[in-house]
Amino acid sequence: MDQINWIETLGYIASFFIAMSITMSSILKLRIVNLIGAFLLGTYGILINSIPIVLLNYFIVLTNIYFIYKILKEKKS
Numbered sequence: 399m400d401q402i403n404w405i406e407t408l409g410y411i412a413s414f415f416i417a418m419s420i421t422m423s424s425i426l427k428l429r430i431v432n433l434i435g436a437f438l439l440g441t442y443g444i445l446i447n448s449i450p451i452v453l454l455n456y457f458i459v460l461t462n463i464y465f466i467y468k469i470l471k472e473k474k475s
Contacts, residue, residue, distance in 0.1 A: 405445045412438035426469050433462035 415435030422428035436458035443451030 405442065408438060408445070409442045412436075412442050426466065429462045429466050429469070433459055433466070436462065 412435050415431055415438060417435075419428050419432035419435055422431060436455040440452050440455035440459060443449070443455060
């Protein structure tokens with residue numbers, strides 16, 4: 399039973415990060431916080447054996463990494 403509570407807690411934490419990300423006014427901060435939330439939710443998907451959750455959220459992680467790289471590259475220029 400403790401493992402189920404731990405897994406559910408991970409899902410709630412991931413959801414919190416994703417919800418908080420949409421409140422960010424800075425796009426860079428939004429992407430970073432959303433990346434964390436999507437990674438945690440993808441991990442949650444693995445733990446509950448939900449392939450759609452895993453695929454979607456790890457795709458979001460990769461997308462956020464790409465755009466974070468792009469934003470940081472533009473700031474250097």
